[in-house]
Amino acid sequence: MKYCQDCGTILKGRTDKKFCDDHCRSHYNNAVNRDRDTNFKQINHILKKNTSILEKLVHKGIKTTTFHLLSATGFNFSFFTHQLYEQNEETCICCYDYGYKKINEEELIIKQVSHSLHNNENKYSDH
Ligand SMILES: [Zn+2]
Numbered sequence: 733m734k735y736c737q738d739c740g741t742i743l744k745g746r747t748d749k750k751f752c753d754d755h756c757r758s759h760y761n762n763a764v765n766r767d768r769d770t771n772f773k774q775i776n777h778i779l780k781k782n783t784s785i786l787e788k789l790v791h792k793g794i795k796t797t798t799f800h801l802l803s804a805t806g807f808n809f810s811f812f813t814h815q816l817y818e819q820n821e822e823t824c825i826c827c828y829d830y831g832y833k834k835i836n837e838e839e840l841i842i843k844q845v846s847h848s849l850h851n852n853e854n855k856y857s858d859h
Pocket residue numbers: 736737738739740741751752753756
């Protein structure tokens with residue numbers, strides 16, 4: 733027995749059917765898109781918040797901080813946009829134009845990063 737993925741009605745006829753009709757199909761797809769948009773927004777919100785926390789500190793001239801202090805300001809370490817690698821260096825974890833590097837288990841270097849989005853050179857410079 734197969735059921736409509738949107739309304740749950742038992743489907744008759746072709747076994748490859750997933751929906752009663754076009755109405756159920758579009759209703760279902762709209763809901764999927766809405767969920768995805770909500771997800772994008774939530775993650776973007778976290779990334780923007782992370783970025784603005786780093787931005788404020790860097791603009792104040794602060795170059796090092798701790799995991800604890802960043803967490804206390806609401807920084808979410810689970811979310812970042814990308815990572816930059818440099819030989820013999822700790823990986824720089826970035827949130828858009830700002831990033832941090834681990835010094836040890838507690839301390840971090842924070843910095844503005846510049847990089848090219850057009851190749852894989854992964855270069856970044858100190859500011
Ligand atoms: Zn249906």
